[in-house]
Amino acid sequence: MKANTRTEGGTSADAIEHHYGTGNDYFSLWLGETMAYSCAMWDGDEENQSLDDAQLRKIEYHALQAHARDAGALLDIGCGWGGLLNHVVSEYDVARAVGLTLSQSQADWITSRARPGVEVRLESWENHQPDTLYDSIISIGAFEHFAKLGLRPSEKVRIYRNFFSHCHGWLKSRGWMSLQTVAYGNSLPRDFDEFIAREIFPETDTPRLAELVEGAERLFEIVSLRNDRDHYRRTLRAWFSNLKSHRMQAVRMKGEEEVRRFEQYLRLMAYMFEVGGLDLYRVTLRKIDRPRGS
Ligand SMILES: C[S@@+](CC[C@H](N)C(=O)[O-])C[C@H]1O[C@@H](n2cnc3c(N)ncnc32)[C@H](O)[C@@H]1O
Numbered sequence: 001m002k003a004n005t006r007t008e009g010g011t012s013a014d015a016i017e018h019h020y021g022t023g024n025d026y027f028s029l030w031l032g033e034t035m036a037y038s039c040a041m042w043d044g045d046e047e048n049q050s051l052d053d054a055q056l057r058k059i060e061y062h063a064l065q066a067h068a069r070d071a072g073a074l075l076d077i078g079c080g081w082g083g084l085l086n087h088v089v090s091e092y093d094v095a096r097a098v099g100l101t102l103s104q105s106q107a108d109w110i111t112s113r114a115r116p117g118v119e120v121r122l123e124s125w126e127n128h129q130p131d132t133l134y135d136s137i138i139s140i141g142a143f144e145h146f147a148k149l150g151l152r153p154s155e156k157v158r159i160y161r162n163f164f165s166h167c168h169g170w171l172k173s174r175g176w177m178s179l180q181t182v183a184y185g186n187s188l189p190r191d192f193d194e195f196i197a198r199e200i201f202p203e204t205d206t207p208r209l210a211e212l213v214e215g216a217e218r219l220f221e222i223v224s225l226r227n228d229r230d231h232y233r234r235t236l237r238a239w240f241s242n243l244k245s246h247r248m249q250a251v252r253m254k255g256e257e258e259v260r261r262f263e264q265y266l267r268l269m270a271y272m273f274e275v276g277g278l279d280l281y282r283v284t285l286r287k288i289d290r291p292r293g294s
Contacts, residue, residue, distance in 0.1 A: 004123035005102050009159040011145040013124075015203040016102040024081070024109050026253050030242035034059070035081035035109075038141030038180060039232040039280045051238040054231075058180075059084050062138045065178035065224070065284040068092045071135035075170065076100070077125050078142020082110035082118065089117040096132075100125055102145075125166060133172045143181035143212070149189070149197055149205040156207060160215025168219045168287055177220065177285040182206045185229065187277035200265045209281060218292055220285035229273045232280045236270035 005013035020027075020037075031037055033052045040054035041061050062084070068074055071094045076084050079099025088094040099120045101107055110120040121128070125146075146163055147156040167177055183206055197204070216222065243250060243262060250259045272278040 004127040011203045013102040020103040029246040034083045040235045062178040066136035067176045074136045075134045077139035085118045137177040140180040144206045148203045164216045164219045171287045175287045179283045185276045185279040224284040227279045229280045233273040240266040
Protein backbone atom coordinates (compact mmCIF):
# COMPACT_ATOMS: atom_id res chain seq x y z
CA MET A 1 0.00 0.00 0.00
CA LYS A 2 1.32 3.47 -0.88
CA ALA A 3 1.81 5.94 1.99
CA ASN A 4 -0.70 8.41 0.59
CA THR A 5 -3.47 5.78 0.40
CA ARG A 6 -3.14 4.97 4.13
CA THR A 7 -6.41 5.58 5.99
CA GLU A 8 -6.78 6.10 9.71
CA GLY A 9 -10.34 5.19 10.63
CA GLY A 10 -11.92 4.33 7.30
CA THR A 11 -11.89 1.59 4.70
CA SER A 12 -8.32 0.64 3.76
CA ALA A 13 -7.04 0.84 0.19
CA ASP A 14 -6.82 -2.99 0.15
CA ALA A 15 -10.47 -3.33 1.13
CA ILE A 16 -11.42 -0.70 -1.47
CA GLU A 17 -9.58 -2.62 -4.17
CA HIS A 18 -11.29 -5.84 -3.01
CA HIS A 19 -14.52 -4.33 -4.33
CA TYR A 20 -13.69 -1.68 -6.94
CA GLY A 21 -10.79 -3.70 -8.33
CA THR A 22 -13.22 -6.45 -9.37
CA GLY A 23 -12.51 -5.19 -12.87
CA ASN A 24 -13.23 -2.10 -14.95
CA ASP A 25 -14.68 -4.20 -17.79
CA TYR A 26 -16.97 -6.05 -15.41
CA PHE A 27 -18.36 -2.82 -13.88
CA SER A 28 -18.77 -1.24 -17.31
CA LEU A 29 -21.17 -4.10 -18.23
CA TRP A 30 -23.81 -2.94 -15.78
CA LEU A 31 -23.03 0.59 -14.51
CA GLY A 32 -23.82 2.10 -17.90
CA GLU A 33 -22.07 4.71 -20.04
CA THR A 34 -21.27 7.11 -17.21
CA MET A 35 -19.61 4.45 -15.01
CA ALA A 36 -21.21 6.28 -12.08
CA TYR A 37 -21.28 3.97 -9.09
CA SER A 38 -23.65 5.85 -6.83
CA CYS A 39 -27.32 6.69 -6.60
CA ALA A 40 -28.67 8.39 -9.75
CA MET A 41 -31.26 11.18 -9.78
CA TRP A 42 -34.53 10.17 -11.39
CA ASP A 43 -37.10 12.61 -12.66
CA GLY A 44 -40.34 11.81 -10.87
CA ASP A 45 -42.04 8.53 -11.72
CA GLU A 46 -41.49 8.69 -15.43
CA GLU A 47 -40.73 5.10 -16.36
CA ASN A 48 -39.02 5.65 -19.69
CA GLN A 49 -35.89 7.41 -18.36
CA SER A 50 -32.59 5.71 -18.92
CA LEU A 51 -30.07 5.05 -16.17
CA ASP A 52 -27.51 7.12 -18.08
CA ASP A 53 -29.86 10.15 -18.15
CA ALA A 54 -30.53 9.78 -14.44
CA GLN A 55 -26.80 9.54 -13.68
CA LEU A 56 -26.10 12.62 -15.75
CA ARG A 57 -28.89 14.48 -13.92
CA LYS A 58 -27.19 13.57 -10.63
CA ILE A 59 -23.81 14.88 -11.84
CA GLU A 60 -25.48 18.11 -13.02
CA TYR A 61 -27.25 18.47 -9.69
CA HIS A 62 -24.01 18.31 -7.71
CA ALA A 63 -22.20 20.62 -10.14
CA LEU A 64 -24.96 23.20 -9.66
CA GLN A 65 -25.13 22.81 -5.88
CA ALA A 66 -21.34 23.19 -5.64
CA HIS A 67 -21.43 26.32 -7.88
CA ALA A 68 -18.97 24.65 -10.25
CA ARG A 69 -19.60 26.93 -13.25
CA ASP A 70 -16.28 28.57 -14.27
CA ALA A 71 -14.55 27.32 -11.13
CA GLY A 72 -10.79 27.72 -11.20
CA ALA A 73 -10.35 24.50 -9.23
CA LEU A 74 -12.76 21.79 -8.12
CA LEU A 75 -12.07 18.77 -5.93
CA ASP A 76 -13.97 15.46 -6.25
CA ILE A 77 -13.31 13.32 -3.17
CA GLY A 78 -13.85 9.65 -4.09
CA CYS A 79 -14.02 10.27 -7.81
CA GLY A 80 -14.69 6.67 -8.93
CA TRP A 81 -14.12 6.30 -12.66
CA GLY A 82 -13.97 10.06 -13.19
CA GLY A 83 -17.27 10.79 -15.00
CA LEU A 84 -17.89 13.95 -12.98
CA LEU A 85 -14.35 15.26 -13.51
CA ASN A 86 -14.61 15.00 -17.30
CA HIS A 87 -18.13 16.46 -17.25
CA VAL A 88 -17.26 19.59 -15.26
CA VAL A 89 -14.22 20.52 -17.36
CA SER A 90 -16.13 20.12 -20.62
CA GLU A 91 -19.62 21.37 -19.63
CA TYR A 92 -18.95 23.80 -16.76
CA ASP A 93 -15.67 25.34 -17.92
CA VAL A 94 -13.89 24.25 -14.77
CA ALA A 95 -10.20 24.98 -15.34
CA ARG A 96 -8.85 22.23 -13.11
CA ALA A 97 -10.72 19.23 -11.71
CA VAL A 98 -8.82 17.10 -9.20
CA GLY A 99 -10.11 13.66 -8.20
CA LEU A 100 -9.06 11.47 -5.27
CA THR A 101 -9.49 7.71 -5.20
CA LEU A 102 -7.98 4.79 -3.28
CA SER A 103 -8.35 2.44 -6.23
CA GLN A 104 -5.46 1.91 -8.64
CA SER A 105 -7.75 0.48 -11.32
CA GLN A 106 -10.00 3.56 -11.19
CA ALA A 107 -6.97 5.88 -11.35
CA ASP A 108 -5.64 4.01 -14.43
CA TRP A 109 -9.05 4.20 -16.11
CA ILE A 110 -9.26 7.99 -15.54
CA THR A 111 -5.70 8.64 -16.70
CA SER A 112 -6.36 6.86 -19.98
CA ARG A 113 -9.47 9.00 -20.69
CA ALA A 114 -8.76 12.29 -18.93
CA ARG A 115 -9.69 15.51 -20.70
CA PRO A 116 -7.32 18.50 -20.39
CA GLY A 117 -7.68 19.96 -16.90
CA VAL A 118 -8.51 16.61 -15.25
CA GLU A 119 -6.09 15.25 -12.69
CA VAL A 120 -6.42 12.08 -10.60
CA ARG A 121 -4.52 11.31 -7.42
CA LEU A 122 -4.24 7.95 -5.75
CA GLU A 123 -4.57 9.20 -2.21
CA SER A 124 -6.89 9.37 0.75
CA TRP A 125 -8.46 12.70 1.63
CA GLU A 126 -6.53 12.43 4.91
CA ASN A 127 -3.25 12.84 3.01
CA HIS A 128 -4.35 15.34 0.40
CA GLN A 129 -2.23 18.50 0.31
CA PRO A 130 -3.56 20.80 -2.38
CA ASP A 131 -1.32 23.38 -3.99
CA THR A 132 -4.24 25.78 -4.40
CA LEU A 133 -7.53 26.59 -2.69
CA TYR A 134 -10.65 25.07 -4.28
CA ASP A 135 -13.76 26.95 -5.35
CA SER A 136 -15.93 23.85 -5.01
CA ILE A 137 -15.81 20.42 -3.44
CA ILE A 138 -18.00 17.47 -4.44
CA SER A 139 -18.05 14.05 -2.83
CA ILE A 140 -20.47 11.37 -4.00
CA GLY A 141 -20.72 7.94 -2.43
CA ALA A 142 -17.37 8.09 -0.63
CA PHE A 143 -18.36 9.33 2.85
CA GLU A 144 -19.68 5.79 3.53
CA HIS A 145 -16.05 4.62 3.51
CA PHE A 146 -14.65 7.12 5.98
CA ALA A 147 -15.44 5.07 9.12
CA LYS A 148 -14.90 1.37 9.71
CA LEU A 149 -17.55 -0.95 11.11
CA GLY A 150 -17.34 -1.32 14.89
CA LEU A 151 -16.28 2.23 15.79
CA ARG A 152 -18.16 4.03 18.56
CA PRO A 153 -20.45 6.90 17.45
CA SER A 154 -18.10 9.42 19.10
CA GLU A 155 -15.16 8.03 17.10
CA LYS A 156 -17.16 8.29 13.89
CA VAL A 157 -18.07 11.90 14.64
CA ARG A 158 -14.39 12.68 15.31
CA ILE A 159 -13.46 11.28 11.88
CA TYR A 160 -16.28 13.15 10.11
CA ARG A 161 -15.28 16.37 11.88
CA ASN A 162 -11.70 15.85 10.77
CA PHE A 163 -12.95 15.36 7.21
CA PHE A 164 -15.03 18.54 7.25
CA SER A 165 -12.14 20.47 8.87
CA HIS A 166 -9.89 19.44 5.98
CA CYS A 167 -12.52 20.49 3.43
CA HIS A 168 -12.99 23.77 5.29
CA GLY A 169 -9.25 24.48 5.03
CA TRP A 170 -9.12 23.62 1.31
CA LEU A 171 -12.03 25.83 0.25
CA LYS A 172 -11.97 29.50 -0.64
CA SER A 173 -13.93 31.95 1.48
CA ARG A 174 -17.68 31.03 1.51
CA GLY A 175 -16.95 28.09 -0.82
CA TRP A 176 -19.57 25.46 -1.64
CA MET A 177 -19.61 21.75 -1.13
CA SER A 178 -22.05 19.11 -2.38
CA LEU A 179 -22.06 15.75 -0.66
CA GLN A 180 -24.01 12.56 -1.29
CA THR A 181 -24.02 9.63 1.08
CA VAL A 182 -25.94 6.57 2.17
CA ALA A 183 -26.92 6.68 5.86
CA TYR A 184 -28.68 4.46 8.34
CA GLY A 185 -32.42 5.07 8.25
CA ASN A 186 -34.82 3.17 10.47
CA SER A 187 -32.26 0.49 11.22
CA LEU A 188 -29.46 -0.64 13.53
CA PRO A 189 -26.11 -2.08 12.43
CA ARG A 190 -27.30 -5.55 13.53
CA ASP A 191 -30.20 -5.38 11.04
CA PHE A 192 -27.75 -5.71 8.20
CA ASP A 193 -26.93 -8.98 6.64
CA GLU A 194 -23.36 -9.92 7.57
CA PHE A 195 -22.88 -10.85 3.94
CA ILE A 196 -22.59 -7.17 2.86
CA ALA A 197 -20.07 -6.33 5.57
CA ARG A 198 -17.99 -9.47 5.07
CA GLU A 199 -18.05 -10.06 1.34
CA ILE A 200 -19.04 -6.85 -0.45
CA PHE A 201 -17.90 -3.81 1.52
CA PRO A 202 -15.43 -4.93 4.19
CA GLU A 203 -14.24 -2.34 6.76
CA THR A 204 -17.10 -0.01 5.93
CA ASP A 205 -19.83 1.59 8.02
CA THR A 206 -22.34 4.18 6.89
CA PRO A 207 -23.00 7.30 8.96
CA ARG A 208 -26.13 8.33 10.79
CA LEU A 209 -27.44 11.69 9.62
CA ALA A 210 -26.90 13.16 13.11
CA GLU A 211 -23.21 12.11 13.01
CA LEU A 212 -22.71 13.83 9.67
CA VAL A 213 -24.40 17.01 10.90
CA GLU A 214 -22.34 17.04 14.11
CA GLY A 215 -19.21 16.59 12.01
CA ALA A 216 -20.01 19.68 9.93
CA GLU A 217 -21.42 21.92 12.67
CA ARG A 218 -19.80 25.37 12.95
CA LEU A 219 -17.58 24.60 9.95
CA PHE A 220 -20.27 24.53 7.30
CA GLU A 221 -23.84 25.72 7.20
CA ILE A 222 -26.23 23.18 5.75
CA VAL A 223 -28.06 24.94 2.94
CA SER A 224 -30.15 22.03 1.72
CA LEU A 225 -30.72 18.41 2.56
CA ARG A 226 -32.78 15.82 0.73
CA ASN A 227 -33.39 12.16 1.26
CA ASP A 228 -33.80 10.35 -2.07
CA ARG A 229 -33.83 6.77 -0.86
CA ASP A 230 -36.30 5.71 -3.53
CA HIS A 231 -33.83 6.94 -6.17
CA TYR A 232 -31.31 4.40 -4.87
CA ARG A 233 -33.86 1.59 -4.98
CA ARG A 234 -34.44 2.44 -8.65
CA THR A 235 -30.73 2.72 -9.39
CA LEU A 236 -30.01 -0.67 -7.82
CA ARG A 237 -32.85 -2.23 -9.80
CA ALA A 238 -31.44 -0.72 -13.02
CA TRP A 239 -27.97 -2.11 -12.25
CA PHE A 240 -29.53 -5.50 -11.49
CA SER A 241 -31.38 -5.56 -14.77
CA ASN A 242 -28.25 -4.49 -16.73
CA LEU A 243 -26.30 -7.28 -15.07
CA LYS A 244 -29.05 -9.72 -15.99
CA SER A 245 -28.93 -8.62 -19.64
CA HIS A 246 -25.15 -9.17 -19.74
CA ARG A 247 -25.11 -12.19 -17.45
CA MET A 248 -23.32 -14.58 -19.80
CA GLN A 249 -20.51 -12.11 -20.42
CA ALA A 250 -20.29 -11.34 -16.70
CA VAL A 251 -20.04 -15.04 -15.82
CA ARG A 252 -17.35 -15.51 -18.46
CA MET A 253 -15.36 -12.66 -16.85
CA LYS A 254 -15.90 -13.41 -13.18
CA GLY A 255 -17.44 -16.85 -12.76
CA GLU A 256 -20.91 -17.88 -11.62
CA GLU A 257 -20.26 -17.52 -7.89
CA GLU A 258 -19.01 -13.93 -8.12
CA VAL A 259 -21.92 -12.83 -10.31
CA ARG A 260 -24.37 -14.43 -7.85
CA ARG A 261 -22.70 -12.52 -5.02
CA PHE A 262 -23.28 -9.23 -6.85
CA GLU A 263 -26.89 -10.13 -7.66
CA GLN A 264 -27.54 -10.91 -4.01
CA TYR A 265 -25.92 -7.62 -2.93
CA LEU A 266 -27.90 -5.51 -5.42
CA ARG A 267 -31.17 -7.17 -4.37
CA LEU A 268 -30.51 -6.81 -0.65
CA MET A 269 -29.53 -3.14 -0.92
CA ALA A 270 -32.59 -2.35 -3.06
CA TYR A 271 -34.76 -3.92 -0.35
CA MET A 272 -33.08 -1.88 2.43
CA PHE A 273 -33.75 1.37 0.54
CA GLU A 274 -37.31 0.32 -0.23
CA VAL A 275 -38.21 -0.30 3.43
CA GLY A 276 -36.34 2.74 4.78
CA GLY A 277 -33.55 0.82 6.53
CA LEU A 278 -31.16 2.96 4.50
CA ASP A 279 -31.50 6.60 3.41
CA LEU A 280 -29.75 8.50 0.63
CA TYR A 281 -28.79 12.05 1.50
CA ARG A 282 -27.73 14.84 -0.84
CA VAL A 283 -26.40 17.69 1.27
CA THR A 284 -25.38 21.17 0.15
CA LEU A 285 -22.97 22.91 2.49
CA ARG A 286 -21.36 26.32 2.54
CA LYS A 287 -18.15 27.24 4.32
CA ILE A 288 -18.45 29.35 7.46
CA ASP A 289 -15.43 31.61 7.24
CA ARG A 290 -14.98 32.24 10.96
CA PRO A 291 -16.20 29.23 12.94
CA ARG A 292 -17.01 30.10 16.58
CA GLY A 293 -14.97 28.26 19.18
CA SER A 294 -12.29 26.94 16.86
C1 LIG B 1 -18.95 4.16 -4.53
S1 LIG B 1 -17.52 4.87 -5.25
C2 LIG B 1 -18.24 6.39 -5.83
C3 LIG B 1 -17.50 6.92 -6.99
C4 LIG B 1 -18.04 8.18 -7.66
N1 LIG B 1 -18.07 9.32 -6.79
C5 LIG B 1 -19.37 7.93 -8.32
O1 LIG B 1 -20.34 8.56 -7.93
O2 LIG B 1 -19.41 7.12 -9.23
C6 LIG B 1 -16.53 5.36 -3.83
C7 LIG B 1 -15.23 6.07 -4.16
O3 LIG B 1 -14.68 6.61 -2.94
C8 LIG B 1 -13.28 6.41 -2.96
N2 LIG B 1 -12.79 6.49 -1.57
C9 LIG B 1 -13.12 5.72 -0.51
N3 LIG B 1 -12.45 6.09 0.59
C10 LIG B 1 -11.66 7.15 0.21
C11 LIG B 1 -10.71 7.98 0.89
N4 LIG B 1 -10.42 7.80 2.18
N5 LIG B 1 -10.11 8.96 0.18
C12 LIG B 1 -10.38 9.15 -1.14
N6 LIG B 1 -11.27 8.40 -1.83
C13 LIG B 1 -11.89 7.41 -1.16
C14 LIG B 1 -13.12 5.06 -3.64
O4 LIG B 1 -11.79 4.87 -4.09
C15 LIG B 1 -14.14 5.22 -4.78
O5 LIG B 1 -13.55 5.92 -5.85
